[in-house]
Amino acid sequence: MKIKPEVRWISLWLVLTAAACPGGRMGGDATRFSFRGAPGADAWVNTCIRRFFTNRVDEGATYALEYQAIADSWLHDAFMGGRLIQERKRTRLLDTPLSVEGYVSAQQHISSSQDDGWPFPVWPQVPGETGYEGTTFGWHFYDQPQEWEIVLRHHVNPAPGSPPFLGKGARAAWELTDLDDHGLDAGRHAWTLAPAGKLPTLTGPEEVKLDAFNCPYIQIRMKAAGLRDACMDWRRAGDEDWSASRRMYFRPETTPHSATTGMRHAELPLHRHPAWTGTIERIRFRFPEIAQDRPFFIRSIFTHWDTRHLVNNAIYIKAAWEHFRWTGDLDFLRVMLPRMRRALRFMMDEGHARELNHIRCTWPGHDGRPGFTVHDDGSKTPHPGHGKGGSYWDLLPFGWDDLYTTTHYYAALRAMAELEEAADAHPGWAIPDGFAAFDPAALRTHAAAVKETVNRKFWDREDGRFVGCIDRDGVAHDYGFTFVNLEAIHYGIATEPHAERIMTWIEGDRIVEGDTATGEDIYAYRLAPRATTRRNIDWYTFSWFSPEVNPFGGQIQDGGAVLGFSFYDIMSRIRTLGADNAWTRLMEIRAWDEEVQAYGGYRKYYAEGRGGTTLQGGGTAGGIGIDFEFTESSMLAAVVPLGFMGLQPDGDTLHIEPRLPEACPAMRVRNLRYRGVPLDITVAPGRAAVELPRHPPKPIRITLGETTRVLTQPGIARFSR
CATH class of the missing domain: 2.60.120.260 (Galactose-binding domain-like)
Structure with missing residues (x-):
């Protein structure tokens, strides 16, 4: 049997997600923002929150857990499937299948593939003239x-x-x-x-x-x-x-x-x-x-094939941490922390991170090698079983020495250190410990060693950015992965000098020789940077056998863009280039979005060729990801509370560290949900005010700089420094 070129694994996912039903609903006391000095920007942010939440496909796969936790944990009066979104996420996290060994299931839809892994490739997807005979069946x-x-x-x-x-x-x-x-x-x-x-x-x-x-x-x-x-x-x-x-x-x-x-x-x-x-x-x-x-x-x-994703474990840990740090749910933590410890230990051992200080995935086929060789005459030799995908970016053979998974592992180490430290500091929480507990100091020491290794091993000095992975043959693969580099900045694994150099490339101030997209073209689609800046027709998993049929930018994983990942872009800009630069980028996204909505919405805009490429989702493949299965679009609005307003809970305290742009010198959020109650928070340079409308179930501790307040009853607490 010969596989037809037009038969795509992606059909499995797209058809099913198109059939899924959105179920989001936001009540009259929903979270909303107001800004000083930026007319209309607050209304646009509030509209984005509502639009992406109420039209969201109810995606329960593991890859989306952290995205949704970032977007939803602080929302008030928001419901999905008739339940508060926080309660729904709590159940999802507690019910996520975890193997006896500690592997976290992908929770993707069923197919003729591994139940706990990714649903493709399936056994008929062996490229080449002879098909699968003599290989799989x-x-x-x-x-x-x-x-x-x-x-x-x-x-x-x-x-x-x-x-x-x-x-x-x-x-x-x-x-x-x-x-x-x-x-x-x-x-x-x-x-x-x-x-x-x-x-x-x-x-x-x-x-x-x-x-x-x-x-x-x-x-x-x-x-x-x-x-x-x-x-x-x-x-x-x-x-x-x-x-x-x-x-x-x-x-x-x-x-x-x-x-x-x-x-x-x-x-x-x-x-x-x-x-x-x-x-x-x-x-x-x-x-x-x-x-x-x-x-x-x-x-x-x-x-x-082995279609597991080792990164699932890190995503699961970070999503659980995100949920707990906003809710303070101790019953949740008592059950989850032992599961999180098992998941982290599995990742340490299976990913060889203890010995190498980075992730090396040695599962069958996860070798980072391409799934086919392209010859000078354009012909191809398939390598079935090689170059297995290892993450959300499932066409790309991230594996073996994998920076993407290592970055998320690093973030999971830091999240676990925070949790273990909080549990140690509060014996009254009665969190199970025993032999399974981690020493938070040891986790931080290990995380520091991982960071050092990454900035030495995966950094390309000539191009001034991180490579995506180094395969089993020692070959480094770099196609200008903006998502790899921006997430490395956001999660703090990139050193400050490396972060600054990365941003000069992504901003377009520095040209990397050999890239297809340079300068302003990196933001050709306006909503987000291209996922990659260098044309890729030869480094894919074996089942994506004809990438050249799509133009550069016609497939998300080859020059396309995903709206939700502007979250990492803007957060990285706040961290590296400052709030003014990040705000300018957010307002550029606003201008794009308002143009699209005035034209008739995402589907119409891209179907009629206005956006420069096609829109993926709802049964179609394309170069832009915004709606349907792209639930990460909800993350975009999270840059306001987490980035500009600087609201960062640590499991015990809500820290306020505003980083406001000059164009918007004060921001206010009403009904931000924290520890089960809605808070009204106003931030301005050097000061903040927090209004508590009713008695909280437990005291709420808040800091701004050196000032700390513990809120136990309704009222307004004012901070200055």
């Missing part, structure tokens, strides 16, 4: 793939002679021993079998060959009563018989995706077995202990 025991299996739906016409993978053909390919075949159950989308002997066995077809490297996992989705000690055996090229030395036991479990399939799922981590090597010529499943008097059901058996 799957058998799906139903006639009509579901909508979330859209990639399979595009592959219903295999090349002549290809083994069948769907419906009756898939069923006929397997040999049955001590089993009765009761046919395909259309209602369950599954194959019905019944035990008919002592050792029910299902043996795969001889004509299907599997490449062990490209099949690090095999998953079986089934439902059976009394199933125990089930196992899978395999034979490699040269093996003359079956052997217990080539066997892996499994037990299907209920996963968050079981509600969709109606089955239990077992993912066999075959890459961990030393005998899973070379060419796999045949596999079989044995069910020695299964209810003999009842039928059982198998929906599918398929190979899949």
Whole structure:
């Protein structure tokens, strides 16, 4: 079977997110801002908050947890799904699946891929003339793939002679021993079998060959009563018989995706077995202990790559920290802190961060290498299984020595240090500690070592910016990743000299030789800097095989832009270039947005070619991300309280450190939610006022410089320095 160039993995995500329902609602006491000296700017910020919240797709994936925590934790009178947004996020964080080892699930939609990983690539997505034969395979025991299996739906016409993978053909390919075949159950989308002997066995077809490297996992989705000690055996090229030395036991479990399939799922981590090597010529499943008097059901058996994202753990920790520092929810912290410790320890160990002081992801295929080689004549040699995506930026093979994940790891270390220190300082909180607790001083020492390593190892002196990753061959990859560099500044891993040099490039004052976008063109789309400034047609995961079909800027991850990530841009400008520079950039975004709204909105503006590229979301691919699955757009307004007003809780105290532009010498926020109550806060140079409208559940401690107030009853507290 040959994969058609127009078949994109992205369809899986876009179709499903387009079908999701927005559910945001803001009441009459919602958070709102007012500014002095900047006519209309406050109304625009308030409109942005409401627009992006009330029209938001209810995205529950892990990658969005921190984005939404940054945007929502301080909102008052805001609801989604009939619940306060803080309560909804609290439940999401507590319910996020965490493996026994400590890996945080991606919580993405279901597909024929890893349940706890990213939903693509799936097994048919092997590029090249021959397709997947001899590399990967799957058998799906139903006639009509579901909508979330859209990639399979595009592959219903295999090349002549290809083994069948769907419906009756898939069923006929397997040999049955001590089993009765009761046919395909259309209602369950599954194959019905019944035990008919002592050792029910299902043996795969001889004509299907599997490449062990490209099949690090095999998953079986089934439902059976009394199933125990089930196992899978395999034979490699040269093996003359079956052997217990080539066997892996499994037990299907209920996963968050079981509600969709109606089955239990077992993912066999075959890459961990030393005998899973070379060419796999045949596999079989044995069910020695299964209810003999009842039928059982198998929906599918398929190979899949390791699609986990190690950065999930850092995102989860930071989102939980963001939630706690605004809510002060001790019941939440008592449950979450042990989970966060486990998640951080997993990241330390799996990411080799203890020994290297940076993240090195050594999972199968996460090697940072490109998924194909482009030759001088334009032809390509695919490298299936290599260059696996490792984050939100899923087309790009961030892996091996990965700066993006390292930056978020660094931020997670600092967040955990804050939490552990707060827990130590407040024994009355009764937070579980014991052997699992971290020493906050040790976390800070480790974070400092990570920062030193990053600024030495990943810094490109000639280009004056950070590279994205260094692959397993020692090759550094740099396409002008503005998101890597701006997040490095925002989270504080970049040194001050490096941060300043980065901003001269992003501002357009300094030209980097070889870049496609330079100077003013870095902000060609106005809403945000381009995600990358150098054309990339050769460094992608293997399933994104034809990037050249899109022009530079026609795909978000190659010169496109995402509105929400202007949050990192503006916060980095406040930190490095000052509030006046950052305010100017925010007002440029305002001018763009008001033009777009006057024209008829985002969809109309970009559909009719006004924006210079296409808009992604709601079932389309493109170069700009604003709505639908781009819930991070809600972060834009957070630059006002977190950046310009300088409102920064630390888990114990709300610190106020205003950084106001001359164009807006005073800002006020009404109904900013902190510790469960709405606060009205006004800031101006050297002074602030905080109004508490009602008795708080617990005392509220606030500082401005050296001045501290503890609020226990309604009233106004004034600060000056």
